[in-house]
Amino acid sequence: xxxxxxxxxxxAMVLSIxxxxxxxxxxxxxxxxxxxxxxxxxxxxxxxxxxxxELLETYDKEFMGRNRRYYRITPQGNDSLEEYxxxxxxxxxxxxSILLNEGAESNEQT
Amino acid sequence: xxxxxxxxxxxxxxxxxxxPVEDINDALTYYEEVFMDAGxxxxxxxxxxxxxxxxxxxxxxxxxxxxxxxxPVPQNIAQAPQPQQKKKPSGGAIAASIxxxxxxxxxxxxxxxxxxxMLFVIIVVLFSLIFAFIAAGIGLIVGGIxxxxxxxxxxxxxxxxxxxxxxxxxxxxxxxxxxAIPACGRGIxxxxxxxxxxxxxxxxxxx
Numbered sequence: 001x002x003x004x005x006x007x008x009x010x011x012a013m014v015l016s017i018x019x020x021x022x023x024x025x026x027x028x029x030x031x032x033x034x035x036x037x038x039x040x041x042x043x044x045x046x047x048x049x050x051x052x053x054e055l056l057e058t059y060d061k062e063f064m065g066r067n068r069r070y071y072r073i074t075p076q077g078n079d080s081l082e083e084y085x086x087x088x089x090x091x092x093x094x095x096x097s098i099l100l101n102e103g104a105e106s107n108e109q110t
Numbered sequence: 111x112x113x114x115x116x117x118x119x120x121x122x123x124x125x126x127x128x129x130p131v132e133d134i135n136d137a138l139t140y141y142e143e144v145f146m147d148a149g150x151x152x153x154x155x156x157x158x159x160x161x162x163x164x165x166x167x168x169x170x171x172x173x174x175x176x177x178x179x180x181x182p183v184p185q186n187i188a189q190a191p192q193p194q195q196k197k198k199p200s201g202g203a204i205a206a207s208i209x210x211x212x213x214x215x216x217x218x219x220x221x222x223x224x225x226x227x228m229l230f231v232i233i234v235v236l237f238s239l240i241f242a243f244i245a246a247g248i249g250l251i252v253g254g255i256x257x258x259x260x261x262x263x264x265x266x267x268x269x270x271x272x273x274x275x276x277x278x279x280x281x282x283x284x285x286x287x288x289x290a291i292p293a294c295g296r297g298i299x300x301x302x303x304x305x306x307x308x309x310x311x312x313x314x315x316x317x
Binding site: 024025026027029039040041042044045047048049066068069 | 136137139140141143144146147148156159160161166169170172173174
């Protein structure tokens with residue numbers, strides 16, 4: 001079984017991957033596969049959305065006689081990623097407090 | 111399903127959804143790249159991992175704020191070419207795609223014809239080579255036997271050469287008739303199928 005990944009989380013993860021390195025679609029999917037069961041076709045709408053929101057921009061680079069589309073994070077993308085990270089930290093803490101009984105003092109509600 | 115079929119079906123579905131041409135091209139560039147990055151030998155596998163192109167299209171359309179149209183009647187790509195394109199397009203995008211198709215006609219038709227002819231030529235050359243080898247082999251053997259008593263040394267050389275050629279023919283027959291010629295045949299058929307698919311698309315949208 002697995003936990004479902006929502007669109008926001010997927011956006012955030014893609015932004016983070018691209019922030020590390022400019023990269024291309026296929027490689028992004030390969031990275032994401034380490035954590036999520038996702039196919040190349042799931043990624044395209046995500047990339048499109050991020051591009052339209054001007055969080056990512058693209059450029060073409062030659063690779064073995066053809067063009068490969070690379071994605072680069074924009075300043076807005078960096079800001080947005082920081083927000084996502086902050087949100088994730090607090091979200092993760094809340095979930096952990098219930099699921100892993102962490103910080104049990106703070107939620108003694110019987 | 112191979113790459114070509116996947117991309118063709120994806121394009122058809124996106125066009126049916128009324129997506130702007132440049133967005134369709136953007137999506138197709140992406141998916142074509144995925145196929146190339148996954149590797150040449152993995153087309154079937156890659157297509158399978160992405161699911162039906164019609165479903166892929168629905169997700170793309172939804173993301174661009176288009177309500178996907180109901181699924182169309184399944185179409186059989188492997189149909190005979192329909193070289194008649196009806197006029198009277200019913201929308202801007204369709205009109206544009208037809209105009210582009212017609213305008214580029216002088217470019218892709220000769221290319222297609224050349225490709226088909228080349229494949230056909232390869233078949234003919236292979237056949238004639240085999241035939242020539244058989245004839246040469248038989249000729250040399252028969253000639254060798256005939257001249258055996260008049261000029262034994264020449265005759266033996268001719269016989270030997272004839273046997274070598276016959277042996278080569280026997281060795282070559284299987285790969286040539288079993289693999290090379292059918293491969294060319296399949297190539298020709300694929301080209302026709304592909305063109306058939308293009309026309310099918312055009313024809314369908316004009317109904």
